[in-house]
Amino acid sequence: MVTIKDIAERAGVSFSTVSKALRDSPLVQHKTKQHILSIAKDMDYQPNIAARNLVSKKSGAIGIVWPSIERVALSSLITKLSEELEKQGYITILLINNIESSIETLRRYQVDAILIFGDRDSNASYNNLNQMKIPILTYGAAGYTPYSTVDVNRGQAIRLAVRHLVGLGHRDIAYIGKPQSHDPLQTVKIEAFRDETIRQGLHMQDDPIIQMKGLEFHDGYIAGRTILERSTRPTAVISGGIDLTRGILRAVSEHGLTIPHDMSVVSYDNLPQMEDLEIPMTMVGVAISTMTTAIVETILELIKDPNSIRTVHLEPELVVRASTTYENSLS
Amino acid sequence: MVTIKDIAERAGVSFSTVSKALRDSPLVQHKTKQHILSIAKDMDYQPNIAARNLVSKKSGAIGIVWPSIERVALSSLITKLSEELEKQGYITILLINNIESSIETLRRYQVDAILIFGDRDSNASYNNLNQMKIPILTYGAAGYTPYSTVDVNRGQAIRLAVRHLVGLGHRDIAYIGKPQSHDPLQTVKIEAFRDETIRQGLHMQDDPIIQMKGLEFHDGYIAGRTILERSTRPTAVISGGIDLTRGILRAVSEHGLTIPHDMSVVSYDNLPQMEDLEIPMTMVGVAISTMTTAIVETILELIKDPNSIRTVHLEPELVVRASTTYENSLS
DNA sequence: TATAAAAATAACAACGTTGTTAATTTGGAG
């Protein structure tokens, strides 16, 4: 492996000059700098990270704890996060274990910060762990932890969806996204749906909130079939997430119906893929890029000043596309 | 952060003695060793990884490149791998980007080895990348790359399944697991099925290989419905993977049928979860633990001697459970 | 042309380890 000393020798200067040149210090003459840079490039120099970490007293790594790998929507968020953090000079270490043991590992590895994607039932474990000084940021656990948090205003997202549909004249709206398992993140959305439909003066006869098993494609498919087979079919549906939405689309298509002609659909989640579905999808949620920016910013801030505990609430937006239309245009 | 010098001071010895004591060197007296150890524990000492890496000239990190995060079966493999490598003193860095850019990042980070879970179409990219000396291990790409490989004999797995069913008297067997996309890993299994059924002298009238969209739960569900609705229902089914299997189970159950009474099912994949399905599942494949061991072993070997290129083929096993039974016991 | 100031470069210490070599203490034999 080539070091700055090797470069120094080839360039006929001292290694400290090489160091400065590589970091583009003003303390070295432009000409020498160019010379050194070209040699470094020629020799395919890679700075030694261990050495750099040693003097900077940082690991240049950020740990991400992700207890449940199944949550597909998060995977694209994590991908983006890694990319962004990499641009900032950090490598991410992803641990899929449970929170406690992951933190212990990250502690041993002396990461500069830890990002936790907490799952529903792990709130208890937040409390007593980590007396140490590694900054911790949690996602989706606002109010549950003593650490900094970035969270999405999920209730507001569903309210936006309801208002959008009501504004289009819909009076019979169903909500697909109530899983069997206890999941506070879903509960928030369901409550918001219930509350907002009442506020808007909607009175639906059938229970508009469909009970289902999980939150996967197939659950959406089954739930979609359920509402399509009702005697009075709702004119619009709000879906709790992209996987459910895909299932709903399949069910609708199998019934020989079309969106938005026969039914309007709004989906929670704000992902680029939402435009690539069978029909471009109206969606509510916080864009991945927004989340990424917020998380990265908060983490970097936290690394700079570990005591700056803060809670960031991200406001969702409504993106209107072809999957929703006026109620009176329905057949 | 507490260093060996801090410990040395408290213990009244030199820091080099502390270093030796902590590494359990025979060069330091038992009594002093105990003393130092207790102080280290008391001060909650964590060795500085950067310093250690610097002198050992290793990063203690292994990069895993995982182009497509969607392949659920792999996720538990990766989880296990991380655990195992962690026990061996390595941290894993998971990159979900494409192969080229991932390798570039890992190169900058100077990982000690790279493990690539290649996806179907990325074979081309294997060729010209990486002139460097970081050892590379690929998974599932035997014959496609110039690197060491650990691979599963998928064809053999399917043959085992076919033979098992034939041994039970089944003569009409379907295969669920032919996706639309070109996927060599699936093709191998399909060809093996075709070949082995012919060898066994089976003559099925309907095409026993069900064409489907993807390889998810829902695809299995739909494929399951397809074969159940045939005029002559096959007496047994081989499923191409756990997600498909779950979908098939759902379809069977919705038809009011039971396994293995009305139909035997063998599933590809050898995962613990296979026992926790609605009915304990007969399965063929290489156990995650076997794969993990093979991969970890090969990687460590490769780190020790980067020139020891080798290809490891893992032989699948058949695990018989309640989901398969004699053909003549069928209704 | 001597000389101070400014610019450029070189030398050095430090980061926290490990491994090697040097120094000290201990124990045993004469």
Add this chain to the structure above:
DNA sequence: CTCCAAATTAACAACGTTGTTATTTTTATA
């Protein structure tokens, strides 16, 4: 008790950087 070898511990160099301080070279001024 002395002295030598063995056992134990201490000191030191090295790993590849960065940042600070010292030295050299250049430039501008008198």
